[in-house]
Amino acid sequence: MKTAIVLVSGGLDSATVAAIARHEGFEVRALSFNYGQRHVLELEAARRVVAAQGIRHHAVMTIDLRAFGGSALTDDIAVPKHRDAAAMSQGIPITYVPARNTIFLSFALAYAEVSAAQDIFIGVNALDYSGYPDCRPEYLRAYEAMANLATRAGVEGKQKLHIHAPLMTLTKAGIIRRGTELGVDYSLTLSCYDPAAPNLACGACDSCQLRRKGFAEAGIADPTLYRS
């Protein structure tokens, strides 16, 4: 059985990706990141998702970007609420981390090497996040090319690393439909930027709005508890 590293944030997208990787026959090793207080509830959700899918290996990497002196990166910032689609598409989101996917994939590459894995799965989505350079297919291809020059196995042609982004062309509704087919329990996932508790989403931040709209468009009952 081939091993794959799957980036699991605790959100809806990565829970779906983990289920897809398992469905494709991979033994999944999950990788999550702890990069500040705001993400403690996200990590709890990640642990629930990992447990529910029977994934036995789960590495949690702590990274403290406060070392760079940009305190705003992880400090408390007011989460914008009730924004429309036009407003959502502008500006830097609350969960922004500089060079985020590059850092996440680099740790996934290290974990893959330690695990003798050739496959990394990431839940990026060009439709929902069209403004993000590091969610585009050309970025992921460039990352893959770099990664295959970074390791001895890659250079010798013995082992070719593949980065899978199975959600790339799906809408949020399409992701929810695919995950539901695969038995993903979305009540365990947390998308909210400002949750009141592990199981209580605010209902008004950008992420909650996208999630609600996705379930509505998919015609699937949304199991999320929203505060408003």
Place this chain on the structure above:
Amino acid sequence: MKTAIVLVSGGLDSATVAAIARHEGFEVRALSFNYGQRHVLELEAARRVVAAQGIRHHAVMTIDLRAFGGSALTDDIAVPKHRDAAAMSQGIPITYVPARNTIFLSFALAYAEVSAAQDIFIGVNALDYSGYPDCRPEYLRAYEAMANLATRAGVEGKQKLHIHAPLMTLTKAGIIRRGTELGVDYSLTLSCYDPAAPNLACGACDSCQLRRKGFAEAGIADPTLYRS
């Protein structure tokens, strides 16, 4: 004055790179990594190098690869001593970290973004480390291409990230000559894999041997205190 991020390990090579970046007119921000107990003395050396060169910003990023379950990565391992050049060129060195330069450069990319810097300096050296895939020019070019797809500024063509590897084609003796011209105080640097104290190198590990040979070939007095 343009800002550059310089990876500073506390060793001879990166101290030279920092001096080269400063000589080229950059305001240097140093970035070091703490990835296990073994490296505490290295970090002390990095702090000495940074202070001696008048560098005002120094970020230290802690990364704990034990999260991957590969305990051997950061646990105590006997450091090989008195190996000849043939033996040195084989096997994985004691300081090996999976996907090391990829992780280091990814944090440098984040730090560059936070600092509005377009330049990253790294002390890789194709001659001394010919066996390392992630020290080769083609790897660094692929990393640069990926990095320029990862950031909005890069995509919009406003900002082009450059990765500088000024030691790439130098021998150890050449590095020492260049650093000496630029006033680097090599007594502050630590290359040893098994130091007895911040200022006391073992003299017998691979790194100590390469360092001694470098000073001898450069015809420059070696300021290092060796135990044997």
